[in-house]
Each structure stands twice: as structure tokens, then as C-alpha cells.
Amino acid sequence: MTAPRKLAYLVPQFPGQTHIFFWREIQHLERMGIEVHLFSTMPPPPGLISHSWSQQAMERTTYLGTRSVPALLAALPRAPWPELLPEMRRDGSSVAKDALICLPAARRLLAECKKRGITHVHAHSCGRAAMIAALAQRMGGLDYSVTLHGPLQDYGPAQPFKWRGARFATIITQKIHAEMQRDMAADLPPRIRIQAMGVDAETLTRETPYQPPAQGQPVRIFTCARLHFVKGHQDLMDAVKLLRDRGVDVQLQIAGEDDDGGSGYRHVLEQKIKDLDLDGTVTLLGAIDADEVKRRLCQAHLFVLASWAEPLGVAYMEAMSCAVPTIGTDAGGVPELIENGKDGILVPPQNPGAMADAITRLAADPSLLSKLSAAGRQTIIQRFDSRLGAETLAQEIWPE
Known part of the structure; x- marks a missing residue:
């Protein structure tokens, strides 16, 4: 035996x-x-x-x-x-x-x-x-x-x-x-x-095909990472402000909490939302469970994470597994996960202007969004x- x-x-x-x-x-x-x-x-x-x-x-x-x-x-x-x-x-x-x-x-x-x-x-x-x-x-x-x-x-x-x-x-x-x-x-x-x-690609999958934003519809952006300055949430908020100033209608939801259970860096981000006049545009969801993360991913048009440094990035993997077109930063090990232009988009870290440009480009190109959706999913199945x-x-x- x-x-x-x-x-x-x-x-x-x-x-x-x-x-x-x-x-x-x-x-x-x-x-x-x-x-x-x-x-x-x-x-x-x-x-x-x-x-x-x-x-x-x-x-x-x-x-x-x-x-x-x-x-x-x-x-x-x-x-x-x-x-x-x-x-x-x-x-x-x-x-x-x-x-x-x-x-x-x-x-x-x-x-x-x-x-x-x-x-x-x-x-x-x-x-x-x-x-x-x-x-x-x-x-x-x-x-x-x-x-x-x-x-x-x-x-x-x-x-x-x-x-x-x-x-x-x-x-x-x-x-x-x-x-x-x-x-x-x-x-x-x-x-x-x-x-x-x-990530578990069998669980993190869509029930319905990905759909790019329809004309006149707000671009729904989702991100999921702990609330810490290295995750670049503040840069993504600056990018959203630029997009709003350009007339691009976006809604950003941020899932995650700070290391102090909500009494730390969250307050900095709450103040930044007020300073940029993004109340109603940017929402801090707090820590949510895996099922809710999946639900939010499958509702999103884009997943965006503006990390200053990322060893690799499970959050990117979860989004790609759910066939959500993904924008990340060319930092740390992320290029070993995302091939720019093939299964996602990479921009320089700490660069809200480049992030806003990438979102603007994708929001105006439904065919590219659909291509990134399918290719990202295949990358996860095959390698992650x-x-x-x-x-x-x-x-x-x-x-x-």
C-alpha cells in the first residue's frame, strides 16, 4: 500500500x-x-x-x-x-x-x-x-x-x-x-x-462573450489590487481625469484594501478622488471576494493596473483569464506575462498620460479590444x- x-x-x-x-x-x-x-x-x-x-x-x-x-x-x-x-x-x-x-x-x-x-x-x-x-x-x-x-x-x-x-x-x-x-x-x-x-482558468471564464463598449456607452474600467502607492491607483486616477477632460466617458472601479484594513492609504486615495472631482466616476470597492472579482471583471470593458513595480501580476492573469482586454505597465516581470500589442497593452509606469492614451486608443477600436480579449485568455490557458x-x-x- x-x-x-x-x-x-x-x-x-x-x-x-x-x-x-x-x-x-x-x-x-x-x-x-x-x-x-x-x-x-x-x-x-x-x-x-x-x-x-x-x-x-x-x-x-x-x-x-x-x-x-x-x-x-x-x-x-x-x-x-x-x-x-x-x-x-x-x-x-x-x-x-x-x-x-x-x-x-x-x-x-x-x-x-x-x-x-x-x-x-x-x-x-x-x-x-x-x-x-x-x-x-x-x-x-x-x-x-x-x-x-x-x-x-x-x-x-x-x-x-x-x-x-x-x-x-x-x-x-x-x-x-x-x-x-x-x-x-x-x-x-x-x-x-x-x-x-x-489562476484557475476553468473557473475564471466567461458565461457570455466579451462585448466592447457600444457607441455612447461609458467605458467600464476595473482594477483589483491592494491599496498601496506602488500599485499606481493614484496614477490611474490621474489618467481618468485626463480622459474626462478629453470628453472620454469612463467609470473606474477599484477593488482592494490597504494593509491597515482601511485606515491607511485608502484615505489618501479618497482625498485624491475629491481633489480631482471624480466622485461618481471612481469608486473604491474595498476588499471583495473572488466571486465578486469575477463578476466585476465580466462586466468590465477594460482591466487596467498601473503598478510601479510588479513581480508578475496575478490580477492581470485573472483579467486575461476572464477575456477582459488588459492594460499593464512595463515594469518588473509583467512583460513575461503580457506581450505588448498581442495579448495586452503595456505602458511605462508612473505615466498617466501614456495610460490615458492607451485607454483612448482601445476605447475607439472594438476590433482590437476583441482581439486582445481572445489572445489574453489563450495566454493564461497555455502558460499560467x-x-x-x-x-x-x-x-x-x-x-x-
């Missing part, structure tokens, strides 16, 4: 508003017969719990974070200080801080995996989740792997320590992989797979379906 395949799946602050990708991948893994055990550092703030599946996810997640002094004291003797000391000399006191925060979590992860018969943990982040997995490997031999979802500098100190002990890693773009080969070649695990985040990520993990953890 074949032993059940069990996987510890470690995601920081799960389930967050952008974590639909993880939930889809988990579902694909479970369809493959893999028993997925969810772990996280901590639950998200209440204002960011937005999905219909969030409560279900939290109920089955083991949260490892603790401020217990006895738990820290129990973990300290097993800490791999000789290996961490060079990291501290290079990266400073932040290494010690992260290690002390993560040691009790690593000790608990080890205990839980032993109790449940789990031999491999996949850390879906190279921040503290990867630190917890790396410490657990040094403290008790737990096999682990990591996924890098963005530029390495976004994920904190002690990166060589996190990567050296991993059995394999996945990296979401060729661009980030090249940077890792340049900066960390000596510490990379023996197996690296380039595997993008993906979430089953591919699940298959990659299974192939690496349990090779034939």
Missing part, C-alpha cells in the same frame, strides 16, 4: 486579500491526492478577510506565531547559532531579531509535522516563512522548499541561510531567476524551477494555469 503524500504548506499571514492563488493551488494539490496541511505565521487583520473561503481556510490552518517566553526558551538551545553568526555579521541585528521571532514557530512546526507524519514543508515566501522552514530543517532535519514571489530584497535578511538548506526552489520569473544567479549562485539549492503563479504550480511542487517533492 502506497503511503499517503502529505505536504506542510506554509504561507505568511494567511489568508490575505491577495491569497486566492494559494487557495487555488491547494485545491489542485488535493485533486492530485495530496494531503495538504496548512500552516501560517498569523491570521490577517479582520479588514483583510474578504474571501468566501477565508473562514474555511482559517479553521484548517495551524498558526505558528507566538510571543510566549517559555516557548522561546525551549527553542533557544536548538538554534543553529554557528550558521547564523555569519549572517548576523553581514546583515546586522535584524537576523537575530528574525531568528528569535521564528525559533518557537520552527519548533512547533517540527512537532506538528512529526505528529502528522509530514516530511516536507513548502514555504510560499522567502521572508519569515522561509526562516521558519530553514530553522526547522537545521533543528530537526525537516525537508523544505521555497518559492520566491518577487525581488529578493523585499524578503528580509539571512537569505543565504534560507536558501542553502532547501531541497529545491521555484522562482516566478526568468528576470528574478537571473538576478538570483547573479547575486546568490553559491547558496542556491541544486534544483530551481521557473514557475509562475497561476494554477494547476501548473501544483504539478511542479508534486514533481519535485515526489519524483517518479
